[in-house]
Amino acid sequence: MTRVCFVCLGNICRSPTAEGVMRHLVEAAGLGDEIAVDSAGTGAWHVGEPPDPRAVAAAARRGIRVEGRARRFEPGDFTRFDLVLAMDRSNRAALMRLAGDGPELRKIALLRDFDPDAPFDAEVPDPYYGGPDGFEAVLDICEAACRGLLEHLRR
Numbered sequence: 001m002t003r004v005c006f007v008c009l010g011n012i013c014r015s016p017t018a019e020g021v022m023r024h025l026v027e028a029a030g031l032g033d034e035i036a037v038d039s040a041g042t043g044a045w046h047v048g049e050p051p052d053p054r055a056v057a058a059a060a061r062r063g064i065r066v067e068g069r070a071r072r073f074e075p076g077d078f079t080r081f082d083l084v085l086a087m088d089r090s091n092r093a094a095l096m097r098l099a100g101d102g103p104e105l106r107k108i109a110l111l112r113d114f115d116p117d118a119p120f121d122a123e124v125p126d127p128y129y130g131g132p133d134g135f136e137a138v139l140d141i142c143e144a145a146c147r148g149l150l151e152h153l154r155r
């Protein structure tokens with residue numbers, strides 16, 4: 001079993017979207033017994049809340065379920081997961097601080113590192129303070145990156 005955790009700031013917009021997109025792809029590929037996905041946030045403001053309704057609605061229009069409750073990424077998650085994928089460079093920096101200089105560091109990457117067409121160090125932009133287009137963009141980005149991630153995990 002390979003375990004992947006997607007990480008953003010609030011765990012209500014981007015990382016639950018990435019989790020839902022990846023689970024959708026994994027299930028469609030029949031790999032549900034081999035790849036497990038979860039998500040978390042580096043901040044604690046929204047802990048216990050469901051995903052942002054705008055993210056849920058945008059994903060539902062594509063037949064993708066975005067669900068769960070926000071939680072904060074904790075140091076023990078580095079043991080539970082094989083890959084810890086940050087949505088932006090700020091989330092990545094927060095994870096690297098938590099990891100210290102241990103082997104956990106090697107589990108951290110940006111989600112878009114797995115999209116062969118994304119620019120170097122590309123981010124998933126934070127849609128929280130913007131309009132509905134932002135949530136569509138997050139979905140497009142997550143779909144491209146998660147397809148690349150699935151290809152990587154199959155190899």
Ligand code: 4NP
Pocket residue numbers: 008009010011012013014015045046126127128
């Ligand atoms: P997320 O979006 O990190 O993609 O879940 C955000 C959600 C909430 C806030 C910022 C970003 N906030 O500042 O409350």
